[in-house]
Amino acid sequence: MIIQIYIYEIIFRSTNEKHYKDFELYMKEEFEINMKGELNYFIGLQIKQRSDVIFENQVMYTRELIKKFGLEDAKISKTLMATITKLDKDEHGKSVDIKLYHIMIGSLLYLMASRSGILYSICVCARFQSCPKESYLIAVKRIIKFLKGTFGMGL
Numbered sequence: 001m002i003i004q005i006y007i008y009e010i011i012f013r014s015t016n017e018k019h020y021k022d023f024e025l026y027m028k029e030e031f032e033i034n035m036k037g038e039l040n041y042f043i044g045l046q047i048k049q050r051s052d053v054i055f056e057n058q059v060m061y062t063r064e065l066i067k068k069f070g071l072e073d074a075k076i077s078k079t080l081m082a083t084i085t086k087l088d089k090d091e092h093g094k095s096v097d098i099k100l101y102h103i104m105i106g107s108l109l110y111l112m113a114s115r116s117g118i119l120y121s122i123c124v125c126a127r128f129q130s131c132p133k134e135s136y137l138i139a140v141k142r143i144i145k146f147l148k149g150t151f152g153m154g155l
Contacts, residue, residue: 002054004113006043013039013047013054045114046154057154058114062147065107069144076149077142080121087124093133101132104140111147114154118143 001014001023010027014020027033039047044061047054066072108122121143128136 004042009042011039011042013049015052015054044110055154056114057152058111059151062111062151065111066144066148068107069104069141071141071144071148074141074145074148077145078149080118080143080146081124081139082142087128087136087139090128090133090135093135096132096134096137098129098132101137101140102129104137104144105129108140108143115147116155117153118147 001012001016001019003023004011010033012020012023012027014023024035038049041047044058045056046059047056049055105122105126108118109126112119112122121139125136125140125143
């Protein structure tokens with residue numbers, strides 16, 4: 001069973017019908033709720049449900065993110081980070097726009113709702129938000145280029 005809460009919205013789903021019904025009953029007893037039925041889209045998550053599996057991804061959000069940062073024509077990256085990449089303090093590196101870097105990291109963090117495999121790479125880049133350098137920006141763009149080639153992936 002998966003339960004996601006966003007402000008006043010609660011999504012719950014399960015591949016086990018009994019768990020689903022028990023939770024639904026509990027929620028109705030404890031709270032005044034309106035059941036909306038089968039869910040297809042929720043705060044950027046596309047959800048496909050079948051009797052044996054529930055799949056969610058963020059294809060539309062990922063496309064918007066790629067366009068937002070001007071990487072539509074960029075070459076797809078086959079990996080999240082280069083094996084030779086070592087992000088460290090880079091005191092002599094060229095500084096980049098801190099606001100842009102924060103927006104890029106924040107946008108990628110939102111994707112972790114359906115793409116947990118990108119967590120480590122994003123967190124490595126997020127450590128350097130106080131003084132972003134060009135080398136970090138290149139690593140963040142590489143993550144976005146990887147996402148460009150893996151639209152169909154999700155949970």
